[in-house]
Amino acid sequence: MAFRSGFVAVVGKPNVGKSTLVNALLGHKVSIVSPKAQTTRNNIMGVLNGDDYQIVFIDTPGIHKAKNNLDKYMQKSIDTATSDINLMLYVLDGSRDFDAADLNTLQKYCNAEYPVIAVVNKIDTGNFESIYPRIAKLNDIKGLKDVYAVSAKDGKNLSMLLEAILPFMTDNIKYFPDDERTDKGIEFVLAEIIREKTLWLLDDEIPHGIGVRIDLVEDKPHTAVIHATMFCEKDSHKNIIIGNKGSMLSRIGTESRNAMQKVLNKPVYLDIFVKVKPNWRDREGVMSDLGYHSSE
Numbered sequence: 001m002a003f004r005s006g007f008v009a010v011v012g013k014p015n016v017g018k019s020t021l022v023n024a025l026l027g028h029k030v031s032i033v034s035p036k037a038q039t040t041r042n043n044i045m046g047v048l049n050g051d052d053y054q055i056v057f058i059d060t061p062g063i064h065k066a067k068n069n070l071d072k073y074m075q076k077s078i079d080t081a082t083s084d085i086n087l088m089l090y091v092l093d094g095s096r097d098f099d100a101a102d103l104n105t106l107q108k109y110c111n112a113e114y115p116v117i118a119v120v121n122k123i124d125t126g127n128f129e130s131i132y133p134r135i136a137k138l139n140d141i142k143g144l145k146d147v148y149a150v151s152a153k154d155g156k157n158l159s160m161l162l163e164a165i166l167p168f169m170t171d172n173i174k175y176f177p178d179d180e181r182t183d184k185g186i187e188f189v190l191a192e193i194i195r196e197k198t199l200w201l202l203d204d205e206i207p208h209g210i211g212v213r214i215d216l217v218e219d220k221p222h223t224a225v226i227h228a229t230m231f232c233e234k235d236s237h238k239n240i241i242i243g244n245k246g247s248m249l250s251r252i253g254t255e256s257r258n259a260m261q262k263v264l265n266k267p268v269y270l271d272i273f274v275k276v277k278p279n280w281r282d283r284e285g286v287m288s289d290l291g292y293h294s295s296e
């Protein structure tokens with residue numbers, strides 16, 4: 001069969017499991033995951049190469065109301081991700097009831113020019129009786145191509161979903177070379193590792209106010225030296241991030257370093273500097289403050 005390829009945007013509310021799904025479909029991690037909403041901030045492309053196909057998944061930030069410039073940037077990322085795609089996967093959290101906003105948003109996407117498949121995720125959390133009535137609600141959506149009930153965590157029904165995606169891959173261009181698994185450079189990956197560990201280790205409000213910038217990567221043959229700056233919004237947050245006698249920052253550092261060593265395949269020396277930058281999420285050029293130079 002002829003080579004086929006295309007772009008698949010993965011869209012949905014925060015925390016429904018978009019990044020987990022993309023990582024699971026790819027079979028490797030390109031996107032960080034946490035139990036906190038609004039974990040993903042940028043579009044992240046992950047590339048799946050088959051014998052005769054290439055699927056480029058675009059993991060997007062969760063759809064939510066914009067309160068600051070970072071939120072606006074995230075909304076813009078979703079808009080960018082949905083322009084010029086071959087297919088949208090609209091992900092819903094099957095462990096809870098779908099609300100009107102969810103269904104309205106899905107209907108809105110189905111009215112657009114690209115095909116949409118709904119993916120009801122987290123079916124490992126319930127049984128047929130609890131999840132089926134939710135899936136039935138999607139019958140009212142007009143123009144929806146299909147519905148798949150999956151567990152991104154357990155991998156359930158993912159091969160079926162993949163089979164359903166393939167017919168929509170109608171391009172015949174190899175967008176990425178075989179060895180390129182993501183559109184993101186190493187600095188992005190390293191910064192996201194630190195943010196992920198911080199999201200898991202810290203409670204509630206603080207993580208959303210955190211940004212990580214990689215200031216230095218000295219990649220030597222047998223070690224790597226990495227300097228990072230973590231921004232937070234208040235002195236009190238800084239105290240919590242650093243912790244009693246530096247205990248929290250040391251845990252964040254250790255866990256980040258372990259993850260980085262796996263990515264870079266060599267010992268890592270990591271230095272994280274914590275800096276207070278009030279309202280950084282509402283500054284002009286919010287992402288370039290963090291060292292992002294593209295305006296994707």
Ligand SMILES: Nc1nc2c(ncn2[C@@H]2O[C@H](COP(=O)(O)OP(=O)(O)OP(=O)(O)O)[C@@H](O)[C@H]2O)c(=O)[nH]1
Pocket residue numbers: 013014015016017018019020021032033034035036037038039040041060061062063121122123124125150151152153154
């Ligand atoms: N039980 C269960 N949990 C899941 C599944 N998929 C994801 N999760 C969990 O749901 C939480 C959110 O997952 P993410 O993949 O970060 O969700 P997201 O949609 O990318 O979230 P944002 O980036 O914040 O929009 C994490 O705690 C995941 O472990 C699943 O299939 N089953």
Ligand SMILES: [Mg+2]
Pocket residue numbers: 018019020031032033039040059060061062
């Ligand atoms: Mg995500």
